[in-house]
Amino acid sequence: MILSPTPPKAPRSLLTRSISVRAYRSLSFPISTADRRLDWLMHEFRLIVNKSIRVALTTGVQSRSRLARAAYADLSRDHAIYKQYIPSAFEVALGVLKAHRRRLRKGKRSSIPYMRRLMLKAENQSYRLDRETGRLRIPIRGTEGLQVQLPLSKWHRSILSDLSWGLGSLTVVPGQVIVVVRKETPKAYEPEAAIALDTNEDSLDGVMAAGDSARPVALPFGGVRQVQMIHFRRRRRLARKKAHDRRVQRILLDREGRRERNRVRQRLHWVSKWLVRAAKDRRAAIVLEDLTLHGAGGRSRRMNRRLSSWPRREIHRQIEYKAALEGVPIIKVNPALTSKTCPACGARRRDRVGKEFVCLMCDWEMDRQINAGLNILKTALASNEALARAVRFQPGALRDDVVSPLYDPLREGAGAREEPSGVELGVR
């Protein structure tokens, strides 16, 4: 989704318990309306945004209230439009300018900003949505408005009928309406157990621990790697076949990319849902690597690969928002050296670690991925007192255990559509 309004990014500290978190979700609806007035509204809105950008640039203002003082009277006089759209346009304009300034700061080229895309944005007090029927009223001016019928899917209905989701802003672009809904998330519980997981290409692996007991666990993604491989081959074939027509090639490759992402995302939804449920049942905290932290002294090849891997980031994003909605605490730890350290004696290996981690200092041996999960748990226990009260770490107890799957993609019926759009978290 390109145009979903961006709530403030959740800082790392969101994962400590005291902060109240708001979850956002974008509901998107395809629309086809012959009403020319909607077109007119979007053109007017874009014009107001672009005029506001110019005013802000020439006067140097960066806040909404100052921009209103500088531009509202003129815009209100020149545009016979529902007045509440003007402050919404200010917000969009300031957002465009902010991105422009950020590009300049980073030394990138940025021409004078201008919004090309047709759009209309309204705050929740401006529009009316019947949450049962999907009838949407968009004001034009004064008491004049237009009606749009939103096609509600079963999933849309499940969200809209849940009144704990409040309505946020509305965005209209050609052919599409996007409604943002938001919800306060419950306070996370005090953990009585931990599920610590290392994030790999096709699975999450690690350990489930409570009190003195622990067992190695694995959560396979259900063939995400195969999906990626199939699409990789398909893309290569397409690129060869359409090499003579770059435009068609681009379109087809983009479509392939979208299909791949959707297929992967669906599989990951099953995994994240299952993990959060398992954690909640055991009142466990979920411990993951912080993929935004880079190890000191430059990134390793492994870290670089991880940061660039979309499924890893996507599975973390899903786990985090689902956990927030369920009140499951998430703890993120610095992933540096998790794959190279011996959890039993703390010795580090400097060389490449194979499929098995073998310690050179003591006689510790463990599957590399499970081993990384153990180190992740160990790091979390060292920094989180509440968790350390609930879980005592004894790597020795794990030695001979067999890895048990935390989730079986075949049994859970992976592949069925779960949730069509994402959620973002913000902190108040």
Ligand SMILES: [Zn+2]
């Ligand atoms: Zn060792």
